[in-house]
Amino acid sequence: MTINAPAKPPAAPPASRKRSPGIEASRARTAIILLLPTLIAIVLVAGFPLYRTIFFSAQEANLTTPGQATFIGLENFWFTTAEGIGLGFLQDPQWWTAVRNTLIFTVFSVFLETVFGMIIALVVNSAFAGRSFLRTAMLIPWAIPTVVSAQMWAYMYNDSFGLIGQGLLGGQALLADPSKAIWALIAVDVWKTTSFMALLILAGLQSLPGDMYEAADMDGASKWTQFWRMTLPLLRPALLVALVFRSLDALRVFDIMYVMLGANVAASTSMTGYARQQLIDNQLLGTGSAVSVAIFIIIMAIVVVYVTAFRVKFD
Amino acid sequence: MNLKRTNPGLFYLQRTLFYLLVIVIAVYLLFPFAWAVLTSFRRAADLFLPPLQFIAAPTTIDNYTQVLTNPSFRRGLLFSTIVAVGAVAVSLLFGSFAAYALGRFRFKGKQFIMYIILAVSVFPQIAVLGGLFTLITRFGLFDNPIGLMVSYLIFTIPFTVWVLTSFVRDIPGELEEAALVDGASPLQTLFRVLFPVMMPALVTTGLLAFINAWNEYLFALTFMSTNRTVPVVIANYSGASQFDQPWGPIMAASIVVTIPLIALVLIFQRNIVSGLTAGAVKG
Numbered sequence: 001m002t003i004n005a006p007a008k009p010p011a012a013p014p015a016s017r018k019r020s021p022g023i024e025a026s027r028a029r030t031a032i033i034l035l036l037p038t039l040i041a042i043v044l045v046a047g048f049p050l051y052r053t054i055f056f057s058a059q060e061a062n063l064t065t066p067g068q069a070t071f072i073g074l075e076n077f078w079f080t081t082a083e084g085i086g087l088g089f090l091q092d093p094q095w096w097t098a099v100r101n102t103l104i105f106t107v108f109s110v111f112l113e114t115v116f117g118m119i120i121a122l123v124v125n126s127a128f129a130g131r132s133f134l135r136t137a138m139l140i141p142w143a144i145p146t147v148v149s150a151q152m153w154a155y156m157y158n159d160s161f162g163l164i165g166q167g168l169l170g171g172q173a174l175l176a177d178p179s180k181a182i183w184a185l186i187a188v189d190v191w192k193t194t195s196f197m198a199l200l201i202l203a204g205l206q207s208l209p210g211d212m213y214e215a216a217d218m219d220g221a222s223k224w225t226q227f228w229r230m231t232l233p234l235l236r237p238a239l240l241v242a243l244v245f246r247s248l249d250a251l252r253v254f255d256i257m258y259v260m261l262g263a264n265v266a267a268s269t270s271m272t273g274y275a276r277q278q279l280i281d282n283q284l285l286g287t288g289s290a291v292s293v294a295i296f297i298i299i300m301a302i303v304v305v306y307v308t309a310f311r312v313k314f315d
Numbered sequence: 316m317n318l319k320r321t322n323p324g325l326f327y328l329q330r331t332l333f334y335l336l337v338i339v340i341a342v343y344l345l346f347p348f349a350w351a352v353l354t355s356f357r358r359a360a361d362l363f364l365p366p367l368q369f370i371a372a373p374t375t376i377d378n379y380t381q382v383l384t385n386p387s388f389r390r391g392l393l394f395s396t397i398v399a400v401g402a403v404a405v406s407l408l409f410g411s412f413a414a415y416a417l418g419r420f421r422f423k424g425k426q427f428i429m430y431i432i433l434a435v436s437v438f439p440q441i442a443v444l445g446g447l448f449t450l451i452t453r454f455g456l457f458d459n460p461i462g463l464m465v466s467y468l469i470f471t472i473p474f475t476v477w478v479l480t481s482f483v484r485d486i487p488g489e490l491e492e493a494a495l496v497d498g499a500s501p502l503q504t505l506f507r508v509l510f511p512v513m514m515p516a517l518v519t520t521g522l523l524a525f526i527n528a529w530n531e532y533l534f535a536l537t538f539m540s541t542n543r544t545v546p547v548v549i550a551n552y553s554g555a556s557q558f559d560q561p562w563g564p565i566m567a568a569s570i571v572v573t574i575p576l577i578a579l580v581l582i583f584q585r586n587i588v589s590g591l592t593a594g595a596v597k598g
Contacts, residue, residue: 031425034412035416035417038410042432049443052445053443056446063445063449123333136584137345139577139587144573147547148546156347161362161562203588272441292442303434
């Protein structure tokens with residue numbers, strides 16, 4: 001590390017800052033240079049495309065000819081024609097169905113994952129024969145690609161030879177009925193991600209001090225009391241961060257719906273599915289971008305609420 | 316343990332219930348995958364059999380030969396590998412630079428940069444889909460694995476930076492100070508001193524990022540039309556008609572795509588858990 005090599009003779013005293021940049025300033029410069037590739041990549045794949053999406057959300061634009069966009073303000077969001085026809089996605093009942101279904105999906109799947117994940121983590125955290133087997137088994141649903149698990153479950157839900165569709169329900173086409181399909185999808189997501197939740201909770205459990213439990217045993221606190229009074233409060237920070245990340249994942253869900261229900265039904269089952277249909281299938285760059293902006297705002301608002309309400313600390 | 320002496324009945328009841336719970340959990344976690352494996356070895360005609368006869372039905376590897384000779388599946392494997400490996404390699408290189416800077420250097424605006432990176436990792440991919448699509452088509456990268464690879468950086472980069480930063484922080488500072496005193500430049504320090512120490516972290520982070528890239532569906536579906544990646548191929552696998560889903564081959568393809576991931580996950584089990592918790596619990 002060359003910090004200050006006096007190349008010029010010190011004839012006139014230069015600005016004091018320039019003469020001796022100091023190791024701190026030099027290291028700060030190095031740090032920025034090291035960060036540059038990452039920052040450029042983020043601007044390229046996140047910053048600029050996001051700016052374009054926001055830009056197109058206020059334009060009437062077609063996906064194949066984005067150059068011919070015309071500014072229309074907020075009409076992609078809300079617009080009523082002179083004949084009283086409601087345009088703009090906020091007046092589209094399908095969007096609101098998608099929002100409702102996404103919220104149902106998020107609330108129930110995250111809740112069930114947390115409860116099941118907690119049960120599995122508590123079981124695996126206690127000593128018993130076969131514990132290492134179960135810890136290994138836990139990783140398997142998580143390692144399976146989402147599309148694969150969607151196909152696996154679509155097969156089990158199949159009404160003519162599926163184990164669940166034919167075997168348990170006697171030939172009911174679960175996925176064909178929108179009011180039931182959402183619960184079938186929740187089951188898939190819960191199966192796939194419970195083990196992830198369990199892993200995170202397990203890591204939290206293992207960082208809890210063991211002697212505290214010995215003391216509680218001595219004092220005669222029941223396991224039940226110990227769980228509610230000690231384990232849960234101490235796990236709170238780890239649990240909250242896991243909840244934030246799982247909720248955000250669930251809100252932007254796409255693959256499960258798209259693979260199991262097809263593009264059209266997915267558009268009324270997930271916000272992302274609706275956005276993609278507008279954007280890609282209908283080629284409506286303006287409307288699709290407006291929907292994307294709405295989803296972005298919803299998700300960022302939820303992040304802010306979580307972080308401020310629960311004082312989640314990152315870092 | 317004293318329950319065993321004071322009330323053996325209750326003790327054994329508790330044990331039995333506990334093991335029952337263990338069995339229920341194990342079946343819940345493993346059964347759907349086991350059923351898919353079984354199906355992948357059954358003939359199409361046997362799929363209609365009731366479960367017990369289905370289990371006992373003759374085994375065949377036809378589904379696997381059909382899938383592995385299917386040109387679009389093989390292309391899918393190739394493109395998935397190119398895209399995922401490329402995205403992971405770029406992310407690890409950029410990510411380790413950034414992690415070194417964020418974990419070891421003090422400078423103004425560091426907190427801000429960390430929050431930006433965190434914000435990108437909670438980004439809904441749909442928010443950039445339209446913008447990215449117009450950029451990709453403008454640069455002629457539609458249906459090109461490079462375009463897809465670059466788009467994957469949106470989730471692989473924040474993840475690698477975040478996890479590697481927490482690993483870099485845990486490396487004792489003396490190592491780097493010794494290198495500094497010997498006159499090594501920051502890049503030399505990174506490559507010669509920190510990289511060897513960070514090897515396990517790089518492997519873990521790379522593996523987790525690889526799994527995410529391998530599984531990605533939305534971008535792969537949108538930015539590629541003929542050069543599809545395997546998740547898209549599996550999702551689109553269809554038979555003669557819309558109502559004739561070839562479940563045997565679909566399951567076989569699913570198993571082919573999943574087995575390498577499961578093998579990697581089982582081999583690196585310990586690292587994975589630490590990588591996941593560093594990435595997810597800390598943020």
